[in-house]
Amino acid sequence: MTGKKSISIKHFLRISLAVMLLFLFIISTLYYLFIYTFSRDQFESSFQTFSESIEAQLDAQFRNVEHSVTQLSYFSNMQEILFSKKPLVYLNNISGCNQLWGYLKTSLPIITDVIITSPYGHTFYSGTTGKCRYQKFAEKIIQENKNMSREPFFLTIPPEDDSNQLPQLVYCFPVYNTLLSGYISDEYALGMALIDVNTLVGLSSSEKYVGEIKAILYHNNIVYISREVSQLEMSALHKRTPGKFRIGNVEYTCHTVMLENIDMSMIDMVPTANLLQSSAQIRIIATTVLLGTCACLIFSTWLIQHYISKPINQIIADMQDIQAGIRKSLTLPNLSDLRYLAESINQTLNVLDIANRRQLEMSHTLYQTTLAQKQAQLNAYKNQINPHFLFNTLESMRSMAHHYQVPILENMLTSLSSLFRYSLRSNLVVSLKEELNHVQHYFNVMDMRSPLRYELRVDISSKALSHSLLSMILQPIVENSITHGFQRKRKPCILFIQGQVNEESGILLLKIADNGIGIPLEKIQEIEQRYSQEGEALHNDHIGLDNVLRRLHLFYGKDFRFSLRSQENHYTVITLYIPNFPSEPSR
Incomplete structure (x- = not known):
C-alpha cells in the first residue's frame, strides 16, 4: 500500500529557515526604503511643522507680556506712583508694586525687568542696576516720539561698550492716567519691558544639528545668533528666505517664523546633509537590532534543528539496531x-x-x-488390568485371614487395599478429611509392622476438614518422616498433623511435624533451591517431599507457599499454605 508522501523534520526545519530568511529580507528591504527614502521628507516636514508652531508660541508669549505689563501698569498703587504729585506717594505704594511684580515675574520669566518713567519724575524700576541708562533711553524715546501712537511697539537697545554684545530687545508701551475721571491723552508714562532673548530661543527645537544657525532679527538687527557666521551666511539671514538654498558647496534648509506686526523673525538654518544626522544613531541602533534579530533567528533555528534532529536520528538508529537484534x-x-x-x-x-x-x-x-x-x-x-488383579488378590487374602481368624492380618489387608484404591482411583482434588483417612490407613499398616513404635496425633478444625487440596499430599510427607525421620529414632516416634483455615484469606495452614532426627541445614537449602529451579533432577533422600512441593507449586502457582524448619536430633516441621483455588501456574 502506498502511503501519503511525508517530509522529514530536518527538511521541514530547513524549509522553515528559508521562508524566515526570505521574510527577513523583505522586511529589511522595506525598512531600507522607509529609512533612507522617506525619512528625509518626514524629518523636513516635522522640522517645518515645529517651526510653524514657534509662531503660535511667540504670539502666546507676547500676549502674556502685554497682559502682564498692563496688569502691573494699571495697578492702583502703580497709578499713584506714576501720576500723583504727593511727595510720599512713592514710599507708600512701592511695596505693593514690588509684590505684584514678583508674582508676575514668577509666572512669566520672559520679562527680565520693567521700567516705567512718569512725567512727574517718579520712576518704577524692578531691577537693581542700569536704571539710569534705561531711564535716559526712555526719555530719548519720548523726545523722539512726542506724538507716539497709543499702540505698543518693540525696539532694540544697542550694546553700551562691547561690540560683541547683542542688542537688548525691549517692549515699549504707554501707560495712561486712570486716577482722573477720564483719560488725558497727553498725560502718559512710558513703560519698557526687557525681554529675555534666551527664553525666546528656548522655544526652538531641542534637536542639535551640526552646523545649525539660529537667529532672532528685529528690524534687520540681529538680536540673537547661536554661533559665528560668515558674510554669506549673514547675508542669507538678512534675506530671511525660507526653503532650500546653497552657500558655496553647502546646501541649507531654512525655516523662518515672521511676526509681521512687530517686524520680528526667528530663523533656523540647517545644512541639508546634516538634517538626518540626528537620527543616525537611531538608524544605526535599528539596523543593529534588525541584523541581531536575523542572527538570533538563524542561530535559534540551527539550535532547534540540532537539538531535535540529533535525538531523532539516534532514535532511528536505535530502532534499526533493535530490528537487527543488536540492542533491546x-x-x-x-x-x-x-x-x-x-x-x-x-x-x-x-x-x-x-x-x-x-x-x-x-x-x-x-x-x-x-x-x-x-x-x-x-x-x-x-497397567489397565493390574489394579483389578491386585484388588482381587488383596480381597482373597483378607477373606482367608477372616476365615482363619487372624484379625491383625485382616486389618492390615483392609488398610492396604484402601491405600491402593485411594492412590489409583481418587480424584485430583479431594478434601482434607479424605486425605487424613488415607494417612490413617497408611499409619495403620506401618503400626502393624512395628507395633507401639509410632504415634499419630491429629488437631484439625472442622472448617479445615472440608477444605479442598490436591490429593496424595499428606501420605508422602508422613512416609518421608517414618522412613527417614524415625530411622534411627527410639520410641516414642510422634507424628503431629495440625490444620486450620485463616478467616480473612481462606488459606489452609497445614503443619506436619515429627520428633525425628531432623534434616541438616544444607539439605534444607538444597530442597529450597531445587524447588525454585524448575526441571531440577530429584536425586536425594527426600524424593517424596520434593514431589509434593513441585505438584503443589504446579497446581496452585504463585499462591502456594511453604516453610521448612528442622533441628537435628530434635524435630522437623513443614508448613504448607494452601489456597482455596489454584491461580495461574507460575513460570
Whole structure:
C-alpha cells in the first residue's frame, strides 16, 4: 500500500529557515526604503511643522507680556506712583508694586525687568542696576516720539561698550492716567519691558544639528545668533528666505517664523546633509537590532534543528539496531517530549519481550504437559488390568485371614487395599478429611509392622476438614518422616498433623511435624533451591517431599507457599499454605 508522501523534520526545519530568511529580507528591504527614502521628507516636514508652531508660541508669549505689563501698569498703587504729585506717594505704594511684580515675574520669566518713567519724575524700576541708562533711553524715546501712537511697539537697545554684545530687545508701551475721571491723552508714562532673548530661543527645537544657525532679527538687527557666521551666511539671514538654498558647496534648509506686526523673525538654518544626522544613531541602533534579530533567528533555528534532529536520528538508529537484534531498548534523549516517547517505546518493547518469553515458556510447558499426558495414557493402557488383579488378590487374602481368624492380618489387608484404591482411583482434588483417612490407613499398616513404635496425633478444625487440596499430599510427607525421620529414632516416634483455615484469606495452614532426627541445614537449602529451579533432577533422600512441593507449586502457582524448619536430633516441621483455588501456574 502506498502511503501519503511525508517530509522529514530536518527538511521541514530547513524549509522553515528559508521562508524566515526570505521574510527577513523583505522586511529589511522595506525598512531600507522607509529609512533612507522617506525619512528625509518626514524629518523636513516635522522640522517645518515645529517651526510653524514657534509662531503660535511667540504670539502666546507676547500676549502674556502685554497682559502682564498692563496688569502691573494699571495697578492702583502703580497709578499713584506714576501720576500723583504727593511727595510720599512713592514710599507708600512701592511695596505693593514690588509684590505684584514678583508674582508676575514668577509666572512669566520672559520679562527680565520693567521700567516705567512718569512725567512727574517718579520712576518704577524692578531691577537693581542700569536704571539710569534705561531711564535716559526712555526719555530719548519720548523726545523722539512726542506724538507716539497709543499702540505698543518693540525696539532694540544697542550694546553700551562691547561690540560683541547683542542688542537688548525691549517692549515699549504707554501707560495712561486712570486716577482722573477720564483719560488725558497727553498725560502718559512710558513703560519698557526687557525681554529675555534666551527664553525666546528656548522655544526652538531641542534637536542639535551640526552646523545649525539660529537667529532672532528685529528690524534687520540681529538680536540673537547661536554661533559665528560668515558674510554669506549673514547675508542669507538678512534675506530671511525660507526653503532650500546653497552657500558655496553647502546646501541649507531654512525655516523662518515672521511676526509681521512687530517686524520680528526667528530663523533656523540647517545644512541639508546634516538634517538626518540626528537620527543616525537611531538608524544605526535599528539596523543593529534588525541584523541581531536575523542572527538570533538563524542561530535559534540551527539550535532547534540540532537539538531535535540529533535525538531523532539516534532514535532511528536505535530502532534499526533493535530490528537487527543488536540492542533491546532506545537511548533516552534530553528533550522531555522525545524522552517520554522513548520511555514509552522502551516500556512497550519490555512488555513485548516479557510476553514473548512467556509465550516461549508456555509453549515449552504445553509441550512437556502434552508429552506427560501421552506417557500417562500409555502407562494407563499398559497397567489397565493390574489394579483389578491386585484388588482381587488383596480381597482373597483378607477373606482367608477372616476365615482363619487372624484379625491383625485382616486389618492390615483392609488398610492396604484402601491405600491402593485411594492412590489409583481418587480424584485430583479431594478434601482434607479424605486425605487424613488415607494417612490413617497408611499409619495403620506401618503400626502393624512395628507395633507401639509410632504415634499419630491429629488437631484439625472442622472448617479445615472440608477444605479442598490436591490429593496424595499428606501420605508422602508422613512416609518421608517414618522412613527417614524415625530411622534411627527410639520410641516414642510422634507424628503431629495440625490444620486450620485463616478467616480473612481462606488459606489452609497445614503443619506436619515429627520428633525425628531432623534434616541438616544444607539439605534444607538444597530442597529450597531445587524447588525454585524448575526441571531440577530429584536425586536425594527426600524424593517424596520434593514431589509434593513441585505438584503443589504446579497446581496452585504463585499462591502456594511453604516453610521448612528442622533441628537435628530434635524435630522437623513443614508448613504448607494452601489456597482455596489454584491461580495461574507460575513460570
